[in-house]
Amino acid sequence: MDTVLIPVPAVFSFQECLWFLNRNYDDCLHRIEGNTLTKAIKTPYGNTVFQIRERGSFLEITVLEGESGRETREYLAAFVTEWFDMDRSIQPFYDLLNQDARLAYMTDAFGGLRLVGIGDLFEAICWCIIGQQINLSFAYKLKRRLVEEYGECIEFDNHAYHIFPSAEVLANADIVGMRAMQFSEKKAEYIIGIANAFISGAISENIITALPDFGSQQKALVSHKGIGIWTANYALMKSLRVPNAIPHGDVGLLNALSGHGIIADRTEKERIDAFFSGFAGWESYLTFYLWRSLSAKELS
DNA sequence: ATCCAGGGGTCAC
DNA sequence: GTGACCCATGGA
Numbered sequence: 001m002d003t004v005l006i007p008v009p010a011v012f013s014f015q016e017c018l019w020f021l022n023r024n025y026d027d028c029l030h031r032i033e034g035n036t037l038t039k040a041i042k043t044p045y046g047n048t049v050f051q052i053r054e055r056g057s058f059l060e061i062t063v064l065e066g067e068s069g070r071e072t073r074e075y076l077a078a079f080v081t082e083w084f085d086m087d088r089s090i091q092p093f094y095d096l097l098n099q100d101a102r103l104a105y106m107t108d109a110f111g112g113l114r115l116v117g118i119g120d121l122f123e124a125i126c127w128c129i130i131g132q133q134i135n136l137s138f139a140y141k142l143k144r145r146l147v148e149e150y151g152e153c154i155e156f157d158n159h160a161y162h163i164f165p166s167a168e169v170l171a172n173a174d175i176v177g178m179r180a181m182q183f184s185e186k187k188a189e190y191i192i193g194i195a196n197a198f199i200s201g202a203i204s205e206n207i208i209t210a211l212p213d214f215g216s217q218q219k220a221l222v223s224h225k226g227i228g229i230w231t232a233n234y235a236l237m238k239s240l241r242v243p244n245a246i247p248h249g250d251v252g253l254l255n256a257l258s259g260h261g262i263i264a265d266r267t268e269k270e271r272i273d274a275f276f277s278g279f280a281g282w283e284s285y286l287t288f289y290l291w292r293s294l295s296a297k298e299l300s
Numbered sequence: 301a302t303c304c305a306g307g308g309g310t311c312a313c
Numbered sequence: 314g315t316g317a318c319c320c321a322t323g324g325a
Contacts, residue, residue, distance in 0.1 A: 132307040138323050139306080184321045186309080228308045252306045291306075 002068035004077045005058040011090050013112025014054045020116050023295050025136055028144040028162050038064070040154045040161035041079060041119075045072045047163065049156045052080060059084075065156045085114040085241065093282040097289075100278070102260045106289050109296065115288045117238050121205045122198050123164045124239035125221075128231040129190045130183075145181040146170075146191075167198035190226025197224055205240065214242055237284040244283040246276055256290035 008014070015035075022032045030039040038051040048066035052059055061076050081087055094107045118124040130146070131139040150165035150173060165173075170191055178188035197203045203224065211217045214236070221232040230249050236242040247253060257263045263271050279286045 128306090129308090131305095133305065134307095134321080135305040135323065137305095141323090182322065186320060190308085226308070230307055234306075247306075250306050251304085255306095294306090 002063040002073070004061045004073040005055070006061065006077050006081060006086065008054075008057050008059060009086050009089070011094065011112055012084075012086060012114060014052075014059060014084075016110055016113035017084050017116055020113065020292065020295075025140045026144065027140060028147050029164060031159060031161070038159070038161065040065075040163050041076075042152070042163055042166075043067075043072055043075045043079075045069065045075065047152060047154055048072060048076065049154050049161050050076050059086075065154055065161075079119060082241075083117050083119055085117060088114075090114070090285065093279075093285050096279050096282060102262065103289075106293065110289055110292050113289065113292060115237070115241070115285055117241060118235075119239070120164065121203070121208065121235060121239045122167050122194070124235040125194055125203075125227060125231065126164070126170070126191055128234050129187055129194070129226050132187070132231070142181065142183060142187075146178070146183075149177065149181065167195040169195075171195035171199050187226075193225055194227070208236075209240055214244060217242065237287070242284065243281050246283045246287060250287075252291050252294055253287055256293050259293070260290075 018032060018035065018037060021027065021030060021037065030037060032038075036051050036053050038049065040047060040049045042048075043066075045067045048068075049064045051062050051064055053062075054060070059080060061073070061080060063072065063076070066072070097103045097107050118127060126146075127143065130142050134142075147162045147164060150169050152163045152165075154161045154163070173188070173192055173195070175185070175188045175192065178191075179185060183191075194203070201207075203221070208217050208220055211220060217236055217240075218229065218232045221227045221235065222229060227235075230247045233245040233247045234250075237245040237247070254263070254266045257272065257275070258265070262275050276283050276286065
């Protein structure tokens with residue numbers, strides 16, 4: 001069989017991760033049917049469509065389309081492990097949540113939720129730029145239009161599986177065409193500019209991860225047009241898994257903080273800093289769980 | 301109609 | 314370094 005198994009770590013819930021991926025939005029980069037998650041990615045061995053299911057105390061990955069040799073399967077296992085942050089022990093984070101009466105409910109309500117990532121730094125930055133200052137529903141529409149126009153697509157079993165376009169392709173994207181997709185002129189410029197920065201080697205995952213500390217990683221990203229402090233922190237959190245990246249100014253984060261009675265209004269920066277200082281090393285997870293709490297309210 | 305969305309650049313001071 | 318202004322469009 002073209003499958004590989006990943007042992008599930010402690011404090012892990014595939015259902016919670018699935019729920020996050022399937023919340024209220026139309027994400028064009030994966031498909032969920034029942035308890036099965038299907039996605040296409042580019043691997044060093046070719047494009048692949050694979051599905052993930054829970055099988056006992058394992059996640060089972062099955063290659064549906066494309067090369068499925070041992071190296072591909074190992075690549076996919078590493079991809080999924082990274083995607084769902086399965087190598088991290090999050091019990092220390094839960095211990096901190098349990099010490100805060102306002103947040104302790106999360107360890108049950110969202111138990112086992114992992115910080116679902118965006119594997120590729122370029123994709124993460126593009127997604128940030130797309131999502132800047134517009135509502136998420138519209139952001140997902142823009143992403144779908146961009147991906148359907150410029151990304152590769154694999155058909156399997158009457159479904160189209162899309163792969164986020166490469167920097168090489170987006171560097172040559174048509175700014176007029178992107179305007180027609182309802183990108184603003186600036187967003188189109190930013191994405192094309194970032195794509196060129198990746199092609200030239202001005203940005204790469206290796207360059208950023210090689211930097212000595214979080215601050216210099218932020219600086220390296222913010223120096224590019226279209227990347228502000230929010231985008232830098234979001235991308236570092238979701239892609240390179242920097243544990244202490246707080247997307248300062250994030251509207252959803254501020255709403256969640258006020259919803260939990262942690263701040264009274266959006267200007268209380270000192271109070272926010274003081275609050276996060278109690279979660280040192282887990283700021284990214286705390287942010288992710290606070291975002292999760294926003295969706296919980298929408299559903300109730 | 302008005303305000304706000306998982307912001308960022310630019311420019312004045 | 315801070316604050317006002319603009320960008321663009323959908324949804325409430």
